[in-house]
Amino acid sequence: MSNSAKAEAVLALHRFGMGPRPGSIAAIGSDPRGALIAELDRPLMLNAAASLPTSAKAFRTVADANARRTARAKQAQQQRAKKPQMASAGTGDQAAASPQGYAQEKDAAEMAAKQAADAVPDPGRPIYLQEAKLRTEAALAAEIGFAERLVWFWSNHFCISANKIQSMSGAYEREAVRANALGRFVDLLQAVEGHPAMLFYLDNLESMGANSIAGINRNRGLNENIAREIMELHTLGVRTGYTQDDVISFANVMTGWTLVPPGADPQHGGEFTFNPRLHEPGGQNVLGKRYEQEDVEQGRAVLRDLAAHPAAATHVATKLARHFVADEPSPALVEQMTTTFRDTDGDLKQVAIAMVSSDDAWRAPPAKLKRPSEWVVGMVRATGITQVDPVLYTGGQQLLGEPLWRPSAPKGYPDDEASWIDGVGRRLDVANNFAERISGMADPQVIIEDVFASEIAAEVKQAVGRAESRQQALALLFMSADFQRR
Amino acid sequence: MGVVHHLPTRRELLAGSGALFAWSQMPRIARAEGRDPRLLVIVLRGALDGLGAVAPVGDPDWISLRGDRALVLDGKPPALPLDAFFALNPAMPNLHRLYKGGKAAIVHAVATPYRERSHFDGQDVLESGFTRPGATASGWLNRALLAMEGGGRVDPRGSRALGIGSVTPLVVRGSAPVMTWVPQRLLPASEDTQSRLLDLYQHTDPKLATVLQARMKLASLMGAPGSGEAMSDDPTLAPPGIARVRAYFTEAAGTAARYLAKPDGPRVGAMGFVGWDTHIAEGAASGQLYNLLGALDGAFAAIESNMGEAWGETVVAVVTEFGRTARINGTQGTDHGTGTVAFLIGGGLAGGRVIADWPGLKPAQLFEDRDLKPTTDLRAVLKGLLRDHLRVEEKVLAELVFPGSADVRPMGGLVG
Numbered sequence: 062m063s064n065s066a067k068a069e070a071v072l073a074l075h076r077f078g079m080g081p082r083p084g085s086i087a088a089i090g091s092d093p094r095g096a097l098i099a100e101l102d103r104p105l106m107l108n109a110a111a112s113l114p115t116s117a118k119a120f121r122t123v124a125d126a127n128a129r130r131t132a133r134a135k136q137a138q139q140q141r142a143k144k145p146q147m148a149s150a151g152t153g154d155q156a157a158a159s160p161q162g163y164a165q166e167k168d169a170a171e172m173a174a175k176q177a178a179d180a181v182p183d184p185g186r187p188i189y190l191q192e193a194k195l196r197t198e199a200a201l202a203a204e205i206g207f208a209e210r211l212v213w214f215w216s217n218h219f220c221i222s223a224n225k226i227q228s229m230s231g232a233y234e235r236e237a238v239r240a241n242a243l244g245r246f247v248d249l250l251q252a253v254e255g256h257p258a259m260l261f262y263l264d265n266l267e268s269m270g271a272n273s274i275a276g277i278n279r280n281r282g283l284n285e286n287i288a289r290e291i292m293e294l295h296t297l298g299v300r301t302g303y304t305q306d307d308v309i310s311f312a313n314v315m316t317g318w319t320l321v322p323p324g325a326d327p328q329h330g331g332e333f334t335f336n337p338r339l340h341e342p343g344g345q346n347v348l349g350k351r352y353e354q355e356d357v358e359q360g361r362a363v364l365r366d367l368a369a370h371p372a373a374a375t376h377v378a379t380k381l382a383r384h385f386v387a388d389e390p391s392p393a394l395v396e397q398m399t400t401t402f403r404d405t406d407g408d409l410k411q412v413a414i415a416m417v418s419s420d421d422a423w424r425a426p427p428a429k430l431k432r433p434s435e436w437v438v439g440m441v442r443a444t445g446i447t448q449v450d451p452v453l454y455t456g457g458q459q460l461l462g463e464p465l466w467r468p469s470a471p472k473g474y475p476d477d478e479a480s481w482i483d484g485v486g487r488r489l490d491v492a493n494n495f496a497e498r499i500s501g502m503a504d505p506q507v508i509i510e511d512v513f514a515s516e517i518a519a520e521v522k523q524a525v526g527r528a529e530s531r532q533q534a535l536a537l538l539f540m541s542a543d544f545q546r547r
Numbered sequence: 548m549g550v551v552h553h554l555p556t557r558r559e560l561l562a563g564s565g566a567l568f569a570w571s572q573m574p575r576i577a578r579a580e581g582r583d584p585r586l587l588v589i590v591l592r593g594a595l596d597g598l599g600a601v602a603p604v605g606d607p608d609w610i611s612l613r614g615d616r617a618l619v620l621d622g623k624p625p626a627l628p629l630d631a632f633f634a635l636n637p638a639m640p641n642l643h644r645l646y647k648g649g650k651a652a653i654v655h656a657v658a659t660p661y662r663e664r665s666h667f668d669g670q671d672v673l674e675s676g677f678t679r680p681g682a683t684a685s686g687w688l689n690r691a692l693l694a695m696e697g698g699g700r701v702d703p704r705g706s707r708a709l710g711i712g713s714v715t716p717l718v719v720r721g722s723a724p725v726m727t728w729v730p731q732r733l734l735p736a737s738e739d740t741q742s743r744l745l746d747l748y749q750h751t752d753p754k755l756a757t758v759l760q761a762r763m764k765l766a767s768l769m770g771a772p773g774s775g776e777a778m779s780d781d782p783t784l785a786p787p788g789i790a791r792v793r794a795y796f797t798e799a800a801g802t803a804a805r806y807l808a809k810p811d812g813p814r815v816g817a818m819g820f821v822g823w824d825t826h827i828a829e830g831a832a833s834g835q836l837y838n839l840l841g842a843l844d845g846a847f848a849a850i851e852s853n854m855g856e857a858w859g860e861t862v863v864a865v866v867t868e869f870g871r872t873a874r875i876n877g878t879q880g881t882d883h884g885t886g887t888v889a890f891l892i893g894g895g896l897a898g899g900r901v902i903a904d905w906p907g908l909k910p911a912q913l914f915e916d917r918d919l920k921p922t923t924d925l926r927a928v929l930k931g932l933l934r935d936h937l938r939v940e941e942k943v944l945a946e947l948v949f950p951g952s953a954d955v956r957p958m959g960g961l962v963g
Contacts (some may be wrong), residue, residue: 289665448749470824
């Protein structure tokens with residue numbers, strides 16, 4: 062293998078993949094670009110996922126547990142109410158009536174209820190951890206990991222948060238994102254926006270039209286969240302011309318998109334359903350077009366048009382190029398990807414192929430700071446390890462500010478250097494800890510060969526060579542700019 | 548040592564040589580006046596419902612606007628009276644106490660110049676200090692520090708900023724050096740490993756070198772290499788219950804206060820708290836918003852006690868990107884709105900009052916018939932603090948810190 066072929070293989074693995082594993086540079090060295098494209102033809106299904114619950118099943122399991130928790134908490138609170146009021150006896154009625162006294166009483170009752178409820182274990186967390194393990198091991202097993210990186214990208218673009226829906230977060234990614242990440246954008250969009258996890262996350266379950274049956278009866282109404290985020294974040298991008306009226310109309314269109322209540326139906330609880338009783342009747346104007354469709358078809362029609370909107374092509378192409386290539390990708394690269402998106406009706410595989418086929422995607426200097434998730438999985442791959450302890454792994458992600466499936470806002474995790482560079486000090490703690498645990502089995506000199514084929518700064522080789530211990534050498538290697546940037 | 552562009556200077560090597568040195572760290576202007584002011588900015592991300600935090604209980608339209616979700620003086624629990632018109636959310640007894648003691652003020656019906664409804668753009672305007680989003684990659688607090696350096700009014704070391712959290716808030720990002728601190732649980736790498744890594748970065752990647760150097764400097768301020776305070780709660784990763792949120796707010800704010808209180812520590816800091824986007828089941832009197840405000844109130848207490856003697860020279864400004872709709876939405880929450888509140892606390896404050904040019908709550912008085920109408924420009928408040936507390940010149944505030952804000956006069960009399 063020539064030096065330049067080696068260098069391109071190293072770049073392919075770091076920039077577009079999950080990072081080199083032992084042997085992977087040699088495996089793709091003859092044609093790195095071809096190898097990236099070939100990986101897109103391998104199926105993205107996770108065989109091991111057969112053992113995991115569907116999102117609806119996971120949701121029902123958690124709902125069952127919650128029902129038991131609530132019952133126990135109620136019971137404990139009732140028992141407590143029968144006892145004499147110990148807390149207020151010492152302080153007098155006056156104090157008990159004050160805000161502080163009231164708060165003390167409330168705290169004590171809440172504590173008793175909480176203890177009783179906590180006796181019922183939460184099934185959401187073990188499901189989350191199994192999902193995390195499966196997903197991470199898929200990233201470790203992939204030869205290059207380009208297709209997996211695309212799944213990660215789309216999962217972040219259409220993020221939900223496990224803080225709100227822990228049990229469904231992994232299944233959501235499998236069912237809605239993974240199944241469509243190399244298909245057409247419109248299908249991906251329909252799948253994510255119609256998924257119960259997204260409808261839950263963006264507060265659409267109880268949103269109802271003011272003139273719907275339920276809205277009239279219950280004097281409640283609309284929630285704009287999902288409509289706004291679909292336009293601002295998922296499709297068109299911010300400041301692309303839609304108005305507050307468009308948001309409201311689109312929110313009306315989306316009323317009725319909800320899920321089957323988990324307690325109501327042991328077979329289908331937690332699955333998507335369209336509830337006509339919540340749906341705002343009649344036509345709506347969105348972005349200057351009239352939608353007269355009935356029920357769920359109205360929303361599907363708006364989503365189709367949003368997916369086909371020119372702004373969506375630009376938005377998606379820009380984000381992809383920014384994620385993979387550079388914080389400020391070359392306009393030519395973005396243009397090429399945008400054109401491919403439009404010419405192929407949003408065929409995401411073709412857009413990915415257009416990206417890696419462009420010389421611009423390879424010419425950008427390796428200045429992109431890896432996100433914590435990429436950096437961590439790259440570190441593990443470099444050692445040849447293929448299995449992870451999900452508690453440790455997700456804990457590490459949390460420490461680095463990118464906890465799995467837990468972004469703090471619907472925008473997802475950012476992709477630019479400024480957002481992550483201050484966490485680099487924190488990476489040292491994780492690298493040091495990881496290096497300590499593997500220092501008995503990993504040889505830093507071997508890793509330099511495996512991961513960089515010696516295409517690494519002389520200063521790093523020197524620092525690794527002069528380290529006081531194997532642990533320190535590994536920590537320095539993983540913390541080097543060569544390893545953190547791509 | 549190799550090429551060091553940014554941080555360790557001769558003065559830094561002298562660090563720890565005692566009180567005389569600490570004295571020289573103080574802002575020069577402050578030294579002349581016998582002052583050493585501190586400013587901490589807390590950004591509440593997600594848009595705080597100002598009406599759910601500070602209720603206009605004296606407004607005749609208040610109850611009809613919020614119905615049984617309205618905070619009231621005879622509610623359960625009762626709202627805490629501030630004056631004849633406003634009452635505070637009952638989750639905030641510390642703030643109430645500070646207010647009664649003249650050490651807290653509330654600005655109501657306030658907003659940045661941003662009038663749209665995107666969190667991300669709203670935060671960008673709030674933190675950049677520009678009138679439109681995406682205009683710059685630096686924050687107004689960082690530029691205020693630079694301006695002070697340029698004018699020679701403040702010692703460059705004392706003017707370094709502190710950012711709390713794994714993502715440094717934009718408000719302190721910029722050319723003036725920023726130290727960051729993130730809550731920590733792992734054993735740190737040895738000092739030797741850090742030094743070697745720093746040396747490696749200095750030869751290969753100056754940006755990474757700067758970051759690592761800031762961390763090492765911050766660690767030395769705390770007395771132990773690489774260590775912050777360990778979090779006391781169990782490091783499980785279950786969804787954060789309110790106890791964990793409380794612990795995090797308290798730890799983060801309390802640590803910021805300890806750094807700012809140090810004689811040779813930074814003088815300004817910024818941090819963000821997430822979770823204020825209450826679209827559904829907002830729960831002002833008991834629930835999500837109540838819990839978050841309670842956690843924020845706990846953070847105020849931690850700041851007050853950890854500031855020690857420096858509390859008397861401290862101002863904390865708590866701001867958010869915009870408010871929420873005046874009416875409750877269809878799912879017992881509120882959507883993105885405009886006018887909101889800002890909290891100001893600190894021993895340096897001339898408080899004990901709600902500052903508001905009240906716009907009223909009748910439909911015609913609302914902004915776009917949806918939101919509390921903003922009548923006070925948040926920049927006026929911030930400019931007032933920067934001018935009177937940190938002594939940044941008004942001209943600089945209008946041109947560099949908040950560009951294009953010459954017609955927004957700094958609010959006077961905020962600090963004592």
